[in-house]
Amino acid sequence: MKDQGYFGNLHPFLKLLLLTFVMLAGSIVVFVAGLIIAAIIFGGDVFTQLGAPDTDINLLRYIQIITHLGLFIISSLVFAYLVDNGPLQYYRGRQIPQWWPLLLSALIILASVPMVYYLSHINQQMALPESLHGLEQWMRRTEDEAAQITETLLSVSTIWGLLFNLFMIAVIPAIGEEFIFRGALQRIFHQWTGNVHVAVVIAAVLFSAMHMQFYGFLPRLLLGLLMGYMFVRTGNIWVPVFAHFFNNAAAVTLYYYAHTTGQEIDPDSMGEVPFAPVVALISLVLVVLLFRWLNTGKENHDRGMQMDA
Numbered sequence: 001m002k003d004q005g006y007f008g009n010l011h012p013f014l015k016l017l018l019l020t021f022v023m024l025a026g027s028i029v030v031f032v033a034g035l036i037i038a039a040i041i042f043g044g045d046v047f048t049q050l051g052a053p054d055t056d057i058n059l060l061r062y063i064q065i066i067t068h069l070g071l072f073i074i075s076s077l078v079f080a081y082l083v084d085n086g087p088l089q090y091y092r093g094r095q096i097p098q099w100w101p102l103l104l105s106a107l108i109i110l111a112s113v114p115m116v117y118y119l120s121h122i123n124q125q126m127a128l129p130e131s132l133h134g135l136e137q138w139m140r141r142t143e144d145e146a147a148q149i150t151e152t153l154l155s156v157s158t159i160w161g162l163l164f165n166l167f168m169i170a171v172i173p174a175i176g177e178e179f180i181f182r183g184a185l186q187r188i189f190h191q192w193t194g195n196v197h198v199a200v201v202i203a204a205v206l207f208s209a210m211h212m213q214f215y216g217f218l219p220r221l222l223l224g225l226l227m228g229y230m231f232v233r234t235g236n237i238w239v240p241v242f243a244h245f246f247n248n249a250a251a252v253t254l255y256y257y258a259h260t261t262g263q264e265i266d267p268d269s270m271g272e273v274p275f276a277p278v279v280a281l282i283s284l285v286l287v288v289l290l291f292r293w294l295n296t297g298k299e300n301h302d303r304g305m306q307m308d309a
Helices: 012-042 046-051 057-083 099-111 113-124 130-154 159-193 196-210 214-234 238-261 267-272 276-293 298-306
Strands: none
Touching: 012 057, 012 159, 057 130, 057 159, 099 113, 099 214, 099 238, 099 276, 113 214, 113 276, 130 159, 130 214, 130 238, 159 196, 159 214, 159 238, 196 214, 214 238, 214 276
């Protein structure tokens, strides 16, 4: 099935440019509107408050939400209407998947954990040449600042705080990022290259790069590949959306448990467990086996493999 919207007949490269423009415009419009509202809600100079060391945590949460809304969710909806008959058709979300592929997607995320931690451990060892020492310092500083902001956002001690974090960090990114990276970008690159595997890899690379966390690039790339192939196998966007939600929700809940019980969890050290490469290999085998069972029926599977190439 071809795209049927006003811009549905554009060359994939032009669709990519259109998507980029929509995302930039959406993020700017929503962010500016959000700042005006923030000035009313939080008072004073919002930019000054954001730059202060004691920034209001609620302001940080607010900025996090409007940024995701503008850059991903609203932009993905607008783009779907421009190139097709709306998001549910364009992103293959008309049918609610059965419980079986959703369960398998969650099991795949769980089975991939040793691989994720092992790749994270490898990624942390990355070192640039001495000539790029300044760049490496900037990368590590950016990484530390992002980790500090994440820790600030996650540090809640109430159930209501946990539920809000699940909405902010699990629900919104799962929908918006999967619509953009799997629903739009993966489809555009498949139409462009005619190769679904190339499309999955490119979308996963862009997905990981977008987070601007250089020392977490490899594990996030792996997650992007997993969710990309979930979309290919099932032909239903809600399967990778659920997997994305499950992954983020598990991390948020684990952090909440550790924070409220005084436990210390160091994810980076989990890649140093004995026989980590062997455990990661077993993890890979389990993921491959689970993918063999992952589809929502032959019709959806075939549609997912075709992906409107």
